[in-house]
Amino acid sequence: KMRAMQAGVFRFPPPIDTKIDQPESQIVIDHDKVAMLGLDMKQIGADLSAMVGGNFVNWFNISGRSYRVIPQVQRVDRLNPSQLENMYVTGPNNQLVPLSTIATIQNRTVPRSLSRMQQLNAVRIMGVPTGGLDAALKFLEDEAARTLPKGYLIDYTGESRQLRAEGNKFLPAFALAIVMIFLVLAAQFNSFRDPFIILLGSVPLALFGALLFTFLKMPNPNVAFFTDKWTTTLNIYSQVGLVTLVGLISRNGILIVQFANELQRQGRAKLAAIAEAARTRLRPVLMTSIATIAGHFPLTLVSGPGAAARNSIGLVLVGGMSIGTIFTLFIVPSLYMLLAKEHHEKSLAETEEEPAAEGVDLIPEYAPALAPDGNGNGWKKG
DSSP, X not given: OHHHHHTTSEEOOOOOSOOEEEEEEEEEEOHHHHHHHTOOHHHHHHHHIIIIIOOOOEEEEETTEEEEEOOOOOGGGSSSXXXXXXXXXXXXXXXXXXXXXXXXXXXXXXXXXXXXXXXXXXXXXXXXXXXXXXXXXXXXXXHHHHHSOTTOOOOOOHHHHHHHHHGGGHHHHHHHHHHHHHHHHHHHHTOSHHXXXXXXXXXXXXXXXXXXXXXXXXXXXXXXXXXXXXXXXXXXXXXXXXXXXXXXXXXXXXXXXXXXXXXXXXXXXXHHHHHHHHHHTHHXXXXXXXXXXXXXXXXXXXOXXXXXXXXXXXXXXXXXXXXXXXXXXXXXXXXXXXXXXXHHHHHHHHHHTSXXXXXXXXXXXXXXXXXXXXXXXXXXXX
């Protein structure tokens, strides 16, 4: 805790969960002496429990009322820990043995009460991170690994617990989103090249634009900077926004690539097809992107409880769609020229395979030399 405060990673309020200020005296029994004197540990435990334990053993009735029987040494004989050494325990042949012969008194300071978490004794430390939550928790975990003895564990509650439980699932979820979109586009385009062009030309640049709003700030949160009002951190909510951004930004590439493929099938060259597709699809791309940005922009202006979560999602989607759309209009056509197939060849092959229509002369150059003979016997040379 002190190291975290000195490093400026956390700010801690006064401790209210655990107060270690209660004196306690512990009777430590020397087992070697017990064995040498022939004493029984079970009998020693029973004697000490009866003298100082305060346990309930029975009920008795007086004048129609019941009272608990709690055997215990008189209070005047147990006012301080040193008086415990004057007590006696039962030894062999019912002889009394001074407790000081086989035990010592150890004084220490313990907490007033111990809370529990997951059936374990726990001390709750509440703090406010001065920077990113993930970096602050990482610092706390590293210091705890170097400082705490073996057997001590760290656990979290609230947003910190959610980050540690679900934050490591971002990369698998992100990879799954990419794979699912790729497979759906591959089935739609009947090709593996076109989905690769769409995702490679739009997703990385959109992620760059989104992550730009998570890093455009001063490393020291105590230093004011003009980007403080419109930047966020890479938290669980911004990660959800990044996964959503993959599907949203892919639409722009789909509009351009699909239209360019159709133009190629109509006989256009690849360069002419992608150039016309970029010009023709410019308005639909801008309309869908502006509508998406306008729909999520109010999330960046939210204030009050829970505003940080909504701001994170809004900044990631607005920043990613804005910057990703601008670069998509230039990168996707370039990648299309480099990687896309020639679709007009497939169109020509389909045309050649079509059967000839009925009533069409297959050899038109012989048509003038043939004429009906008029007798119903077929054709004759003219």
